[in-house]
Amino acid sequence: MSEFKLPELGEGIEKGTVVSILVSQGDRVEVDQPLMELETDKAVMEVPSSMAGVVEEILVKDGDEPKVGQTVFKIDESGAGEGKEDAEQEEDAEEEKDAQEEAEAAEEPEAEKDEPSQDFEPVKGNLVPAAPSVRRLAREKGIDISQVKGSGPLGRISESDVVAHAGEARGPAAAAAPSLPDFSKWGEVETEKFSNVRRATAKAMANAWTQIPHVTQHDQADITDLERLRKQFASRAEKAGGKLTVTAILLKVMAAALKEFPQFNASIDVRQEVVHLKKYIHLGVAVDTPRGLLVPVLRNVDQKGIIEIAVELGEVAGRARDGKVSLEEMQGGSCTLTNLGGIGGTSFTPIVNWPEVCILGVSRGSKVPVWQDGEWVPRLMMPLSLSYDHRIIDGADAARFLRWICEALEEPFLLAL
Numbered sequence: 001m002s003e004f005k006l007p008e009l010g011e012g013i014e015k016g017t018v019v020s021i022l023v024s025q026g027d028r029v030e031v032d033q034p035l036m037e038l039e040t041d042k043a044v045m046e047v048p049s050s051m052a053g054v055v056e057e058i059l060v061k062d063g064d065e066p067k068v069g070q071t072v073f074k075i076d077e078s079g080a081g082e083g084k085e086d087a088e089q090e091e092d093a094e095e096e097k098d099a100q101e102e103a104e105a106a107e108e109p110e111a112e113k114d115e116p117s118q119d120f121e122p123v124k125g126n127l128v129p130a131a132p133s134v135r136r137l138a139r140e141k142g143i144d145i146s147q148v149k150g151s152g153p154l155g156r157i158s159e160s161d162v163v164a165h166a167g168e169a170r171g172p173a174a175a176a177a178p179s180l181p182d183f184s185k186w187g188e189v190e191t192e193k194f195s196n197v198r199r200a201t202a203k204a205m206a207n208a209w210t211q212i213p214h215v216t217q218h219d220q221a222d223i224t225d226l227e228r229l230r231k232q233f234a235s236r237a238e239k240a241g242g243k244l245t246v247t248a249i250l251l252k253v254m255a256a257a258l259k260e261f262p263q264f265n266a267s268i269d270v271r272q273e274v275v276h277l278k279k280y281i282h283l284g285v286a287v288d289t290p291r292g293l294l295v296p297v298l299r300n301v302d303q304k305g306i307i308e309i310a311v312e313l314g315e316v317a318g319r320a321r322d323g324k325v326s327l328e329e330m331q332g333g334s335c336t337l338t339n340l341g342g343i344g345g346t347s348f349t350p351i352v353n354w355p356e357v358c359i360l361g362v363s364r365g366s367k368v369p370v371w372q373d374g375e376w377v378p379r380l381m382m383p384l385s386l387s388y389d390h391r392i393i394d395g396a397d398a399a400r401f402l403r404w405i406c407e408a409l410e411e412p413f414l415l416a417l
Contacts, residue, residue, distance in 0.1 A: 002075050004050065005069050013068070013327075017195075018038060018064045022035055028053070029075065045327065049073075053075040054076045067151075130158075138162050201292055215398065217402050220406070221381070221406035222380070222409075224380045225410070230249065243314055250362065252305075253405055258335060264335065264393065265277065280334065282332050283335055283337060284298075285298065285316070285336070285337050285338075297330060333356060334356065335359065336353045340364070341364040346364070347363050350385060361385035362382065386398055
């Protein structure tokens, strides 16, 4: 009888919520066959089996929150043939990897004695299982790493363990938040536990708001002519399987703007005092889903036509709403677009999606009288709100960037040039 333990799910992910069990007791499973669906942070993923055999026992149920390394199934591998051999080889490899990591951890204190004198003194006398980068983070925070409880295999300590020990796991604002009063004294109260999506969103937003000095620049784009063109070519997008929306057009405009203003396609590393200028353009799009806000990323938007972008946008937004978007599809963005125009509002202040340095918000367009050629004429104006990291982007540059986007929307022919 073999124990199937929850494998690594991704960097920094320590547990997940069981959405559904895909096998039953007594079922025969093969290597790589999905055993269950698990919700982690902002993604729902299938957990495949690493062994072949018969499911003898299921140790979790829908709604449970198993941790990485926890036994979730018991599988009888007797007579499993090659599947069993593959699993045993994988287990041997994992054991060898763990042994190697422990050996490295045992050598690290001696190696760190040669580090520059400006660092905190290294921990002496304890062989703590942690990588040099984790030890360095602990020193920077003034933490005795031997006092940190590790959540990894054999108690190995990760950066998230250090941050949690420092009381920063939910951001300084949340850590310092006072206790709430007992609301039931004044009436009936219903209490709901955070979902994984809400927990991840709260943590990310608190981190972004406390780490990034935000400034928001507002402007309006006259999209009267653009809207006429959008309706004219809408059927072409529909034939390709997509929908020609303002969001799809804006993604193409944003990609062109990031090429003109490379400092907006960057990330800042305060520790190292460097700026990473990205040569790729991957754009995140905020999608309103029943599970909460998700931000899937479209890759290489600058290399695609608007029709192609429209089709891909519809597909990825659909997967997000169905809970089928993967964690990988929500990573690696250069910049983010969030469009609330379909709901309403005149403007808002979006929060930058760290480690990006800007985010473009879109509100509902409306027809207003505009003075042109000596007379008032009705024009469709769309409000835009650009939030940015003021450590790397100056106000004048933000105004130029947003005005460039407005002018591209107002004169689409210029974008083609």
